[in-house]
Amino acid sequence: MPDDLSAVLRPIEAAQGLPNAHYTCEETHAAERDALLWGGWAGIGVGADVPEPGDAGPVDFLGLPLLMLRGRDGVLRVFRNTCRHRGMILVDAPRKVEGAIRCPYHSWCYAHDGRLVATPHVGGPGMNRAEGIVNDDLGLVEVASHIWRDVVFVDVSGTARPFEEVHAELLSRWADVEAPLHHGGEGSRFTLEVACNWKLAVENFCESYHLPWVHPGLNSYSRLEDHYNIEAAGFSGQGSTLYRQIRGANGETFPDFPDWPESWQEGAEYIAVYPNVLMGAQRDHAFAIVLEPTGLATTREHIHLYYATPETDAGLRAKNTAQWREVFEEDVFVVEGMQRGRVGPGFDGGRFSPAMDGPTHRFHQWVATRLGR
Structure with missing residues (x-):
């Protein structure tokens, strides 16, 4: 990946666009995944994908298995779509979860709020408890999420500032049309x-x-x-x-x-x-x-x-x-x-029209800044 993106950060009259590697290099694509898509708030779906309590929608977010689940309380949560036992995918297609979320491998079960509620035979045949297996410590991993205009945004990193702070200017701009x-x-x-x-x-x-x-x-x-x-x-x-x-x-x-x-x-x-x-x-x-x-x-x-x-x-x-x-x-x-x-x-990344390409130039600058280049 090119280390120097200083040409992207120039004023628009003299700036160049992102170099070819940002569109054609697998290494650069992986770096952008980590910094841009997994490193802060990004969209993974919409609330209309899981409109009713019990609706579950698996999402493959650049290889990361996530699960959008609307609980019985009506709240849409996002979890890692991975059983805490052996890492099995829990839900492999959109469906209604009537009871608990049951792992198809060893039948560990999770409530709609992510709590681990059943571990059948974990201590041996007929023994549903085992030393060292503390249910309260082994619930599904919840991913920070925020819904705005029905879009489900997630922060996989868990380190981003709250969505309302990150996008305060945008929320203010569109406040009158909410x-x-x-x-x-x-x-x-x-x-x-x-x-x-x-x-x-x-x-x-x-x-x-x-x-x-x-x-x-x-x-x-x-x-x-x-x-x-x-x-x-x-x-x-x-x-x-x-x-x-x-x-x-x-x-x-x-x-x-x-x-x-x-x-x-x-x-x-x-x-x-x-x-x-x-x-x-x-x-x-x-x-x-x-x-x-x-x-x-x-x-x-x-x-x-x-x-x-x-x-x-x-x-x-x-x-x-x-x-x-x-x-x-x-x-x-x-x-x-x-x-x-x-x-x-x-x-070389191309040039920008100072009058017409400001929005694209601003996006390129955001990419370069987030990559620390």
Whole structure:
């Protein structure tokens, strides 16, 4: 991995982007996993993945087995998906856990809050207790978690400052548009498999420079000149001063979120919450994208759409999902093309437009700073 990233930290007028190794080198990918994704708050899923008490959702977080579990008390917790006996995976597919979480290997059982509640035959046949096996000391390992706008963020390291402190500026920025979010259901979620390093998906999402050429349909009513850059600590992105609501055949629209501020009536913002969560906020719906790095040059994008009320017109929801799918699919050739372009020693990381690339430059600087380079 390149030790010197000083060129990335320069002012944007003279800065270079991250070198090729950050997209093509397995060693660098591992270092970024440790520092960027396991070293602080990162997204692993959404609350809608486990909506009801007893719902369990296993997550492979860059090889680390985690388990999202909504307990009988309604609280969503995240645990290491590993039995404390011999390290067996506890839940290997999404399912409802009616009773205890039972290890399929030796049947050790855990309550929904992680407590170890049963160790059958641990002391020999018919002996369910054994010297040295203290149940209170062998509960599931809980991972620090925080839910914001339904996205489940975790701090695997256990050393990050509280989410509210790390993202205080972002929470303040969007405080006026906070409202209960209702997932649109199965038709309001979809997944894209993309052949690129996960960072390229972040970089592309947070800037509007590419709109006229990559999204000509979107640019026809939400033009490049209607957008502005957002640059801050821990997030960056773009905003629009001209948001146009989607309409049905008879002109119907989704209901607005309650108490939506006047200043946002015609506006919308689209931000990348570092490292791997992308969000959009508009008057009548919102979305969250959790980027799952599945390899050095492969990423799975989990897209979820949310509304102001639990019941909205199914046809309009389907139209909205189709529209966003089209927009996000238009980006695929770009991020995959950049990934292919990074192969080979000749590219120095590129340069930035001082006027248009500020959000991407800010993300690169965050990466370089977190890597201590």
